[in-house]
Amino acid sequence: MLTNAGKYAIRAVIYLAIHSSADKKLGAKTIANALEIPQAFLAQLLRTLTVDKLISSSKGPGGGFFLDDDDRKNTLWQVIVSIDGEHRFQECFLGLSKCDDAHPCPVHHMVSPFKKEMLFNFQERTIAQLIDEIKDNGTVVSLKMSH
Amino acid sequence: MLTNAGKYAIRAVIYLAIHSSADKKLGAKTIANALEIPQAFLAQLLRTLTVDKLISSSKGPGGGFFLDDDDRKNTLWQVIVSIDGEHRFQECFLGLSKCDDAHPCPVHHMVSPFKKEMLFNFQERTIAQLIDEIKDNGTVVSLKMSH
DNA sequence: TGTTTATTATGACAAAAATCATGTTGTGGT
DNA sequence: ACCACAACATGATTTTTGTCATAATAAACA
Numbered sequence: 001m002l003t004n005a006g007k008y009a010i011r012a013v014i015y016l017a018i019h020s021s022a023d024k025k026l027g028a029k030t031i032a033n034a035l036e037i038p039q040a041f042l043a044q045l046l047r048t049l050t051v052d053k054l055i056s057s058s059k060g061p062g063g064g065f066f067l068d069d070d071d072r073k074n075t076l077w078q079v080i081v082s083i084d085g086e087h088r089f090q091e092c093f094l095g096l097s098k099c100d101d102a103h104p105c106p107v108h109h110m111v112s113p114f115k116k117e118m119l120f121n122f123q124e125r126t127i128a129q130l131i132d133e134i135k136d137n138g139t140v141v142s143l144k145m146s147h
Numbered sequence: 148m149l150t151n152a153g154k155y156a157i158r159a160v161i162y163l164a165i166h167s168s169a170d171k172k173l174g175a176k177t178i179a180n181a182l183e184i185p186q187a188f189l190a191q192l193l194r195t196l197t198v199d200k201l202i203s204s205s206k207g208p209g210g211g212f213f214l215d216d217d218d219r220k221n222t223l224w225q226v227i228v229s230i231d232g233e234h235r236f237q238e239c240f241l242g243l244s245k246c247d248d249a250h251p252c253p254v255h256h257m258v259s260p261f262k263k264e265m266l267f268n269f270q271e272r273t274i275a276q277l278i279d280e281i282k283d284n285g286t287v288v289s290l291k292m293s294h
Numbered sequence: 295t296g297t298t299t300a301t302t303a304t305g306a307c308a309a310a311a312a313t314c315a316t317g318t319t320g321t322g323g324t
Numbered sequence: 325a326c327c328a329c330a331a332c333a334t335g336a337t338t339t340t341t342g343t344c345a346t347a348a349t350a351a352a353c354a
Binding site: 063 | 341342343344345349350351352353
């Protein structure tokens with residue numbers, strides 16, 4: 001459903017959404033340590049996200065990655081597409097290349113409704129909204145691998 | 148969510164459910180051709196399923212794999228567990244080792260309800276029931292990779 | 295203008311998943 | 325008893341994915 005890279009990217013973006021701003025930039029190393037994921041690998045993902053304009057970055061001393069207001073209007077779906085590609089998330093549960101309501105795989109009707117709902121969730125909600133929901137919810141979300 | 152092996156296994160079991168019986172056994176080669184899956188790889192999966200008593204087999208001429216009445220009382224969930232293991236299906240969407248309602252990952256509330264529902268579907272329905280539903284539904288399900 | 299800090303870029307490396315190849319054993323028919 | 329057939333068992337190979345290391349480039353500040 002999601003590759004490791006995609007999972008890392010989502011966690012990193014959410015971490016940035018919570019902890020960074022235009023005047024509080026974070027280095028790849030900082031983020032990697034906080035999330036307990038390999039630095040160099042994360043750096044590549046952050047670069048890709050930067051190229052796709054889903055996160056912002058600045059070089060030099062005091063530089064780093066961050067999310068500005070515009071970035072926060074994007075969705076996690078865009079992050080997924082940027083790293084894993086569009087197909088990965090939507091592909092047939094059994095891996096068939098053609099699987100839709102007209103030509104369903106044997107479990108299509110068991111799986112399809114939930115996938116659509118989930119996809120919708122990722123596409124509609126902006127990152128800003130997601131953070132708000134999390135804060136409203138009260139329960140402390142975890143981003144680290146284990147705790 | 149599911150490994151390639153798991154997807155193959157499910158398709159093979161459903162194929163057997165539709166096309167095989169105690170006096171109509173099918174060789175691994177036949178199934179592999181029908182589903183457009185690599186033979187040798189499928190053969191291993193079928194063997195595993197046989198060991199776990201989810202499908203039946205008999206050696207020698209006229210032998211092959213098939214589903215008897217007892218086999219049809221099993222669920223696809225058992226097939227998944229047999230091939231991919233229990234954890235694969237249930238793991239956290241973002242890969243966190245601990246992710247539950249008490250300690251949720253940032254997208255837990257967006258994903259968890261659907262996963263639970265889907266899991267329930269796979270655990271409750273027997274293979275026999277699934278086949279019945281498919282037949283009732285009318286639309287011809289596809290099992291081949293492409294068509 | 296040079297030094298520091300941090301991103302960018304590239305390629306090598308490791309691990310895991312998926313695939314393939316080979317020989318062995320058991321079973322039924324002749 | 326022999327032969328043909330198909331499952332069984334094991335291990336090697338390939339491919340993909342993920343990880344790591346290192347050098348290059350850009351920006352800020354003294």
